[in-house]
Amino acid sequence: MLIDQFPAIVVAVPLVAAALCAIIRHETACWLIALVVAFLSFVGSATMLGQIKEYGEPLSYKMGGWAPPAGIELRVDLLSGYLLVLVSLIASAVLIYGRHSVRSEIKEGLRGLYYAMYLLCMCGLLGIVITGDAFNAFVFMEISSLSMYTLVALGKDRRALAASYQYLIMGTIGATMYVIGVGLLFTITGTLNLVDMADRLGPILDTPAAIAGMAFVVVGLSLKIALFPLHLWLPNAYAFAPSAVTAFLAATATKVSIYLLMRFIYSVFGFGFAIEQTPIPEVIMVLSLVAIFAGSFSAIFQENVKRMLAYSSVAQIGYITLGIALANATGLTGSLVHIFNHAVMKGALFMLVGGIALQVGTVRLSDMAGVGKAMPLTMFGFVLGGFSMLGVPGTVGFVSKWYLAVGALDNGWWWVVALLMLSSLLVLAYMGRVIEVAFFRERPEGAAALKEAPKSMIMTAWVFILACVYLGFDTSFTVGVAEQAVDVLMGGAQ
Amino acid sequence: MSDLSLFIIAAILIPAVGAAFVASSGSKPNVREAYTLVTAALLFVVVFLLVPSVMQGARPATEGFDILPGLTVRFVIEPLGMIFAMIASTLWIVNSIYSVGYMRGNNEKNQTIFYTCFAIAIASTMGIAFAGNLFTLFLFYEVLTLSTYPLVTHKGNDDAKAGGRMYLGILLTTSVVFLLPAVIGTYYVAGTGDFTAGGIIPADESPFLIAALSVLFIYGIGKAAVMPVHRWLPAAMVAPTPVSALLHAVAVVKAGVFSVVKIIVYVFSIDLFSGSGSTDWVVYAAGFTVLVASIIALGQDNLKRRLAYSTVSQLSYVVLAAAMATPLAIIGAAMHITAHAFGKITLFFAAGSIYTAAHKTEISQLNGIGKRMPFTMAAFTIGALSMIGVPPTAGFLGKWYILSAAMEIQDWFVLFVIFVSTLLNTGYFVPIIYRAFFKTEDVAPSHEHGEAPWPVVLALSLTALGTLSLFLFPEVPLTLAKALVGQAL
Numbered sequence: 001m002l003i004d005q006f007p008a009i010v011v012a013v014p015l016v017a018a019a020l021c022a023i024i025r026h027e028t029a030c031w032l033i034a035l036v037v038a039f040l041s042f043v044g045s046a047t048m049l050g051q052i053k054e055y056g057e058p059l060s061y062k063m064g065g066w067a068p069p070a071g072i073e074l075r076v077d078l079l080s081g082y083l084l085v086l087v088s089l090i091a092s093a094v095l096i097y098g099r100h101s102v103r104s105e106i107k108e109g110l111r112g113l114y115y116a117m118y119l120l121c122m123c124g125l126l127g128i129v130i131t132g133d134a135f136n137a138f139v140f141m142e143i144s145s146l147s148m149y150t151l152v153a154l155g156k157d158r159r160a161l162a163a164s165y166q167y168l169i170m171g172t173i174g175a176t177m178y179v180i181g182v183g184l185l186f187t188i189t190g191t192l193n194l195v196d197m198a199d200r201l202g203p204i205l206d207t208p209a210a211i212a213g214m215a216f217v218v219v220g221l222s223l224k225i226a227l228f229p230l231h232l233w234l235p236n237a238y239a240f241a242p243s244a245v246t247a248f249l250a251a252t253a254t255k256v257s258i259y260l261l262m263r264f265i266y267s268v269f270g271f272g273f274a275i276e277q278t279p280i281p282e283v284i285m286v287l288s289l290v291a292i293f294a295g296s297f298s299a300i301f302q303e304n305v306k307r308m309l310a311y312s313s314v315a316q317i318g319y320i321t322l323g324i325a326l327a328n329a330t331g332l333t334g335s336l337v338h339i340f341n342h343a344v345m346k347g348a349l350f351m352l353v354g355g356i357a358l359q360v361g362t363v364r365l366s367d368m369a370g371v372g373k374a375m376p377l378t379m380f381g382f383v384l385g386g387f388s389m390l391g392v393p394g395t396v397g398f399v400s401k402w403y404l405a406v407g408a409l410d411n412g413w414w415w416v417v418a419l420l421m422l423s424s425l426l427v428l429a430y431m432g433r434v435i436e437v438a439f440f441r442e443r444p445e446g447a448a449a450l451k452e453a454p455k456s457m458i459m460t461a462w463v464f465i466l467a468c469v470y471l472g473f474d475t476s477f478t479v480g481v482a483e484q485a486v487d488v489l490m491g492g493a494q
Numbered sequence: 495m496s497d498l499s500l501f502i503i504a505a506i507l508i509p510a511v512g513a514a515f516v517a518s519s520g521s522k523p524n525v526r527e528a529y530t531l532v533t534a535a536l537l538f539v540v541v542f543l544l545v546p547s548v549m550q551g552a553r554p555a556t557e558g559f560d561i562l563p564g565l566t567v568r569f570v571i572e573p574l575g576m577i578f579a580m581i582a583s584t585l586w587i588v589n590s591i592y593s594v595g596y597m598r599g600n601n602e603k604n605q606t607i608f609y610t611c612f613a614i615a616i617a618s619t620m621g622i623a624f625a626g627n628l629f630t631l632f633l634f635y636e637v638l639t640l641s642t643y644p645l646v647t648h649k650g651n652d653d654a655k656a657g658g659r660m661y662l663g664i665l666l667t668t669s670v671v672f673l674l675p676a677v678i679g680t681y682y683v684a685g686t687g688d689f690t691a692g693g694i695i696p697a698d699e700s701p702f703l704i705a706a707l708s709v710l711f712i713y714g715i716g717k718a719a720v721m722p723v724h725r726w727l728p729a730a731m732v733a734p735t736p737v738s739a740l741l742h743a744v745a746v747v748k749a750g751v752f753s754v755v756k757i758i759v760y761v762f763s764i765d766l767f768s769g770s771g772s773t774d775w776v777v778y779a780a781g782f783t784v785l786v787a788s789i790i791a792l793g794q795d796n797l798k799r800r801l802a803y804s805t806v807s808q809l810s811y812v813v814l815a816a817a818m819a820t821p822l823a824i825i826g827a828a829m830h831i832t833a834h835a836f837g838k839i840t841l842f843f844a845a846g847s848i849y850t851a852a853h854k855t856e857i858s859q860l861n862g863i864g865k866r867m868p869f870t871m872a873a874f875t876i877g878a879l880s881m882i883g884v885p886p887t888a889g890f891l892g893k894w895y896i897l898s899a900a901m902e903i904q905d906w907f908v909l910f911v912i913f914v915s916t917l918l919n920t921g922y923f924v925p926i927i928y929r930a931f932f933k934t935e936d937v938a939p940s941h942e943h944g945e946a947p948w949p950v951v952l953a954l955s956l957t958a959l960g961t962l963s964l965f966l967f968p969e970v971p972l973t974l975a976k977a978l979v980g981q982a983l
Contacts, residue, residue, distance in 0.1 A: 387640065391670070393633040402562065405678050417675055424670045432662070440647070440655045475562055 003051055007061040007074040007130050010044045010084065011140075013037055014123035018116045025112030034115040035095045038122060042088035045126075049081035053481070060132070068132065069193035075132030079485040082336070083129045083259050086343055090251040091122045093347070097460035098244030100453070101354050105156045105242040114154060118248070121147040125256045134182045134268075135192045137260060138175065141224070145171045148253060152241040163236035170233040174223030181216030184209055198268045205273045217264050218280065224257035227284075227321055228291030231314045235298075238310035243354025246306060250313055251347035255339045258320055262335075265324065266489040275327045285325035289419055291318030296426035300433070305353050305363045308430055309346065312389065315423070316342045322416075323404055329486050331407025334400055336482035337475075341388075341396035344471065348464035349385045352378050355453030355461065365434065370443030372435075374450035377458050379438050381465045386431035388468040391424055395472040399479065498554035501544050502569045505579065506620045508537045513613035521606060527594050530609050534587040537616070541583040548576045549973055555626060564681065567633065570626035570689065573974035574759070577828055578752045579623040580970075581835045582745050584960075586616055588953045589740040592843055595949030596736055599850040608648060608734070612741075614641040619745045622752065628677045628687035628761065631753060635673070635717070638749055639665045645737045646730050653732050660729035665716045668723050673714025676707055680761060683707075689756060691980070693763025704762070705772035711757050712776055717750025718813055719806045721783040728802040735846025738798060743805055743838035748831055751812040755827050758816045759978065768819035776817035781911040783810035788918035795856050797845045800922060801838070804881060807915060808834045814908060815896045821979035823899035828975035829968070830892030836961045837880030837889055843954035844874035847946040852939060857926055859937075864930035866944055869951050871930045873958035878923035880961045883916060888964035891972075 021030040058077035124144025153164035189200040226234040295315030302308035323335020388395035408416035512533030519526040558566035621634030647658035684694040791803035815827035864871040880889035900908035
């Protein structure tokens with residue numbers, strides 16, 4: 001059956017296409033190739049998810065025909081299918097969105113290579129999700145990270161280079177920690193296949209080597225996730241990368257690492273050990289709450305709007321990891337739903353801000369005076385995105401918050417609910433600042449006339465903004481898949 | 495799905511679709527105003543077609559739309575919601591007539607946005623009135639806050655921005671920090687949020703939990719303006735007068751007290767609310783607000799601000815009555831919602847009329863204005879008498895029921911509050927009337943003026959007449975109010 005080959009195709013095609021782009025280098029041709037490939041990945045991922053949802057059986061592909069655990073297994077279950085759809089969807093959308101902004105932000109000779117890197121990055125992210133092998137995940141992690149460092153460095157601002165370098169150092173430390181952890185686990189289990197590793201770890205979880213391996217993996221991934229206080233690379237990378245890269249990065253990169261962390265905590269180490277017998281949930285919970293408050297609080301004081309949204313991402317990542325720490329079905333559902341919801345809303349916001357960067361030339365708050373009148377579609381979209389971030393009912397943000405709050409009540413942690421609600425106020429503060437400047441201040445005298453960003457940018461962003469509202473009412477996809485995916489995760493515990 | 499459920503959907507969709515039409519009318523004022531008036535008229539017809547069956551005991555409902563398992567958007571009409579929808583849809587027509595005169599008379603800018611947001615606000619008001627469960631109520635409650643923000647900041651200057659910040663800040667903060675946890679908590683404890691006769695919170699819940707929920711609800715519904723979360727209301731007075739009139743005397747603030755009454759009756763149940771000692775504090779908090787807001791009103795020279803503090807005080811009458819939670823008191827609360835709506839909109843209309851014709855905003859400037867603007871000031875007088883509670887105005891009815899309820903349970907605190915606040919009401923309204931009719935102009939006005947444009951005068955005369963006729967013919971709201979507490983007429 002063709003669908004059995006899909007897991008390999010979804011990863012291999014972007015890899016080959018990336019090489020092709022690097023050879024062709026012609027801007028439009030590369031863009032077309034990238035778009036077609038990304039879209040095909042999306043169709044492939046969606047088909048696989050549909051198939052798995054219908055039959056309830058994960059898809060497994062044996063690389064080179066070698067049977068796991070000896071060979072490398074590509075494995076798609078509901079959880080990974082969900083992430084595949086997310087990554088490939090965002091990748092396709094950002095390609096449609098980014099044509100104009102890439103032209104204005106990246107030097108002419110480099111645009112073909114940009115698309116090559118973009119495809120490589122997508123290939124890496126899809127690979128992390130699709131592989132069932134711990135070391136293979138590391139390889140894909142490096143593919144995605146290295147291409148991402150390049151993408152960030154392409155930013156117009158010279159500070160992009162420093163940001164990329166900072167990201168590279170931190171990212172490499174994280175990846176190294178991860179690989180050390182995997183190495184330790186490999187020495188005691190003799191396997192790299194995640195399912196097999198989980199089986200073999202069972203009886204020896206309590207050994208120092210296993211605990212050390214677990215610690216390395218968790219810390220390494222936390223760096224990739226940008227979990228507070230390991231988030232320092234994120235604000236600069238998001239702020240100075242080209243707009244399209246920021247939109248892609250913010251919506252996908254950290255999410256994929258969160259996926260891997262969930263896999264390790266729930267499936268490999270297991271609920272019974274990682275959650276019940278180690279301090280992992282307590283530590284993650286405290287860090288998540290600090291991330292939520294510190295991230296949002298820092299966002300209030302940013303002058304650069306992209307940086308502000310970046311700090312907001314640190315906070316939103318806190319919401320997602322909080323769900324991991326709640327460690328019950330409802331909280332974990334909230335976490336998974338928020339992975340998707342946050343990607344949609346933050347992706348949309350970064351896209352809109354990218355439009356402002358293109359038209360206004362900067363994203364400094366003080367230069368955004370009067371933008372509301374000149375670019376009403378952009379700013380109205382920004383307002384709706386802000387509602388979603390705030391968790392207004394009828395938007396995706398509300399759905400996530402509802403699940404997290406009920407999950408906290410399930411644990412009897414009403415004070416977490418109180419903190420969750422208080423944290424929304426900070427969102428109001430930083431989003432409100434932008435909206436006030438855009439709508440209540442006049443454009444300075446003599447400033448050049450402004451018009452809306454190109455249609456392709458506005459429309460893509462608005463599709464995501466409308467999705468924020470639509471998915472706030474029709475939750476059958478996000479919540480439906482997330483609930484079943486939680487069964488996969490929690491089921492691994494028994 | 496019955497035929498009546500289509501009417502419910504229509505009542506919410508008509509203003510929403512109207513908003514789209516108004517938005518598309520661009521800068522053609524005649525088309526825009528025609529759309530507004532037609533929409534308002536259609537809504538009025540639809541709402542009043544629902545009244546007979548609700549009065550006969552029907553409870554029309556729509557099918558639920560599940561957002562999450564257990565979390566449903568659903569509309570059900572019960573008597574209190576019917577009353578609220580009738581008030582809002584009736585007064586929207588009058589207010590639209592008034593707006594035409596006011597907005598043109600003052601050459602306001604950006605009128606298309608104004609009328610669009612107004613229609614969206616009415617759509618969300620209908621959603622609140624017909625909400626069948628807590629989630630639906632909360633959803634439209636938030637939409638109402640957000641859609642009225644552009645109306646408050648309409649002028650776009652620094653005052654408007656500061657007012658808007660206060661408005662959004664307090665209303666959103668209270669709803670997110672207090673109301674949302676209360677809603678989540680109720681679903682969690684009761685397993686449902688459906689408004690059910692007899693309440694949904696189990697009577698054997700711990701008093702601590704019931705007290706906590708009552709605090710979260712009363713202060714979470716910032717629109718009810720119980721002190722200290724009342725400050726958004728005076729701040730919202732920077733808006734054009736039609737906004738202050740319909741939204742900040744009727745739709746928005748009544749959405750607040752309506753929600754309080756509805757939650758006390760259908761979520762807590764009046765037995766639980768009056769029986770458990772853990773909610774007694776609400777009576778005192780509301781009584782305190784009634785008195786203190788009246789005292790503050792005494793000291794305001796700006797007419798709209800005095801009216802705003804009077805609204806804060808009158809809203810807490812409703813909360814006070816609802817918190818007594820006896821059948822008689824609930825009837826009083828429902829009647830007071832109705833009476834105050836008609837009376838206060840008249841007062842605001844009059845204030846806007848004075849502003850349009852004479853460009854005056856302060857009470858101290860009003861000497862002798864009754865001679866120049868007899869209709870306006872006569873209507874003002876009727877509205878003021880209704881606030882004080884003098885027959886033959888509607889305000890008397892609400893106060894009568896609340897007083898009877900307080901006597902029935904011999905609540906001396908409530909009696910004291912009503913007695914003193916009536917004196918205070920008299921103290922801050924009668925001097926205005928006295929100035930207008932019995933003092934002579936001390937300074938000649940900057941320009942000769944008579945009455946405001948005719949749509950303005952027509953509108954305020956209609957609401958003044960409404961205030962009087964509600965006293966004479968209170969059957970419809972009274973029947974519904976009695977049905978609310980399960981009494982036949």
